[in-house]
Amino acid sequence: MARNNPRFLVDESGRKISVVLAINEYRQLTEDIQDLAIIAERKNESAESIGEVKKRLLSCHGVI
Template sequence: MKRFHEQYIIDEKGQKTAVILPIEEYEELLEDLHDLAIIAERRDEPVIDFDELKKRLKENGIIQD
């Protein structure tokens, strides 16, 4: 698991109220969140096995033998 380089903003009581991340880490988190949303949306789609996938890709000229 990736280690983040976060910094916290705290209030006068010492409670964490916000977090600061390097922009690259923030963008990676957004990308991961987007990927998870796509997976959740497609959860109920029908599934095909690997051989059927290869067959379809060959028929559509996407891959060759």
């Protein structure tokens, strides 16, 4: 995803002190952070192959 260029607020000496983002970019960044947190929480869970998922869905619901 292409990111917009952020705008910075600077103090009297020209040091960056704040950043201004478009609201859509801010929302995307917070969504990305939430996704990464979920990934980190689940990284030690066992993986399930697509074949296993299909079998489980068929046996429980009769559909894929």
